[in-house]
Amino acid sequence: MFGGTVLVLDPIGAPVHGELPATWRDLGERRKVVWCGRGADGFWGEARAALDQLTGPVDIVAAGASVPAAMTLGREHANTVRSVLLVDPAAAERTVSAAEARAADAVWQQHEASRIRAMAEEGVRVRVIAHSWAGDGDRRDAPLPLGHPAVVERVKAEISHESPSMRGVLDMPAKMTVLDQPASLLQTVIGKILPSRKLRDLLHGTWLGHPVHPALAQFPIGMYMSATVLDFMPGRHKHAPGVLIGLGVLASVPTAAAGAADYTHATPEQRRTGLVHALVNSAGLLCYISSLWARLRGHRMSGKGEALLGLTLVSAGAMLGGHLSFRHAMGTNHAQDVPYVSPTEWSDLGPADHYPQRQPTRRLVGDVPVVVVRDGDDFYVLADKCSHAGGPLSDGTLRNDGELCIECPWHGSTFGLMDGAVVHGPATAPQPVFDTRVEQGHLQAQARTWG
Numbered sequence: 034m035f036g037g038t039v040l041v042l043d044p045i046g047a048p049v050h051g052e053l054p055a056t057w058r059d060l061g062e063r064r065k066v067v068w069c070g071r072g073a074d075g076f077w078g079e080a081r082a083a084l085d086q087l088t089g090p091v092d093i094v095a096a097g098a099s100v101p102a103a104m105t106l107g108r109e110h111a112n113t114v115r116s117v118l119l120v121d122p123a124a125a126e127r128t129v130s131a132a133e134a135r136a137a138d139a140v141w142q143q144h145e146a147s148r149i150r151a152m153a154e155e156g157v158r159v160r161v162i163a164h165s166w167a168g169d170g171d172r173r174d175a176p177l178p179l180g181h182p183a184v185v186e187r188v189k190a191e192i193s194h195e196s197p198s199m200r201g202v203l204d205m206p207a208k209m210t211v212l213d214q215p216a217s218l219l220q221t222v223i224g225k226i227l228p229s230r231k232l233r234d235l236l237h238g239t240w241l242g243h244p245v246h247p248a249l250a251q252f253p254i255g256m257y258m259s260a261t262v263l264d265f266m267p268g269r270h271k272h273a274p275g276v277l278i279g280l281g282v283l284a285s286v287p288t289a290a291a292g293a294a295d296y297t298h299a300t301p302e303q304r305r306t307g308l309v310h311a312l313v314n315s316a317g318l319l320c321y322i323s324s325l326w327a328r329l330r331g332h333r334m335s336g337k338g339e340a341l342l343g344l345t346l347v348s349a350g351a352m353l354g355g356h357l358s359f360r361h362a363m364g365t366n367h368a369q370d371v372p373y374v375s376p377t378e379w380s381d382l383g384p385a386d387h388y389p390q391r392q393p394t395r396r397l398v399g400d401v402p403v404v405v406v407r408d409g410d411d412f413y414v415l416a417d418k419c420s421h422a423g424g425p426l427s428d429g430t431l432r433n434d435g436e437l438c439i440e441c442p443w444h445g446s447t448f449g450l451m452d453g454a455v456v457h458g459p460a461t462a463p464q465p466v467f468d469t470r471v472e473q474g475h476l477q478a479q480a481r482t483w484g
């Protein structure tokens with residue numbers, strides 16, 4: 034069972050006799066669906082009035098010409114609207130053929146990146162859920178109609194992510210806007226405690242090419258788990274569990290420090306989940322310290338009980354930590370797909386002498402956004418989507434850090450232009466690089482692969 038309301042802004046108009054399209058009826062039986070067309074005045078007054086009445090959560094669905102209204106309403110009603118789900122948004126501004134829809138939507142998303150981030154900060158997720166694809170059952174020009182089965186399936190999938198299930202339980206902290214204030218405060222405090230960029234790079238794992246926090250987390254968890262196994266094993270293990278718990282408590286210090294460094298660049302959803310993750314782990318740590326104290330005083334039974342409670346809490350914290358990585362993409366490589374979705378052959382990027390000197394310029398290699406930098410007669414092409422969290426490098430700044438580098442405008446990750454290597458975090462994964470050549474005055478690029 035889904036909760037809340039789906040508000041559909043249909044650029045074609047409200048359905049005849051007020052009935053939902055056949056493809057939507059199944060969803061309409063389980064969830065309130067309000068279907069609005071554009072008013073006679075060309076505005077979406079009916080949708081605005083509906084939103085004023087609704088208490089939320091509301092998911093807005095829009096396509097093509099109704100996308101600007103959906104974005105505005107989502108922003109205006111951030112307290113009520115949970116997500117804005119878009120179909121072929123690029124078709125809002127111009128005619129987009131089905132064949133170019135996916136690439137055009139990628140460009141639209143890049144242009145709207147700041148607005149999408151601002152809405153995310155206010156708790157509204159903006160997702161492009163479907164594109165025209167120029168295949169069977171499609172139409173010649175975008176957008177896909179909102180009654181298209183492919184659109185309905187995607188809407189259901191997005192909404193089902195919010196359903197109350199085990200998955201919903203894990204997602205709950207990310208939606209608790211009440212955590213925003215303490216989460217921001219914690220972020221500010223950590224920023225003050227860790228002002229040194231070198232120290233933060235060390236804790237992020239920039240030097241390792243992998244986030245340090247999950248790598249360290251295995252030590253305290255492994256020690257705690259071993260201690261509990263020994264606690265309940267027959268035989269004489271009088272001191273071993275206490276020693277393991279002591280080592281686990283010590284190992285939790287650098288582990289927490291690395292997690293704190295990552296927290297300084299977390300998005301609002303990550304911040305909320307990260308705060309709960311930290312609180313649950315801290316409660317687990319207190320249980321273990323208390324268990325240790327009890328054992329030192331000879332109270333082994335209560336020490337065992339506290340350790341068991343600590344293990345339960347630390348395991349829940351670890352689960353939330355994994356959820357942060359796999360669901361909220363914290364610490365993952367956001368540019369991993371670039372070599373695989375880029376054309377395998379050389380792509381033309383236009384006349385080489387049209388590129389300004391030392392100025393990041395955004396282009397597309399196939400459907401993949403890239404940033405091009407010209408330095409004299411040398412050209413550097415990197416994936417535009419920052420490996421840390423997807424920020425647009427083409428809006429970044431060039432730096433000379435011993436070599437020519439580009440700094441991401443979102444959180445300051447810095448990459449060498451020559452090989453995409455991370456010079457400063459929070460990114461830990463290198464930025465995908467493209468080989469370049471100039472043929473008959475035209476710049477060409479081809480994704481560089483590992484083999």
Ligand code: FES
Pocket residue numbers: 298419420421422423424441442443444445446458459460
């Ligand atoms: S998106 Fe975070 S540094 Fe680029």
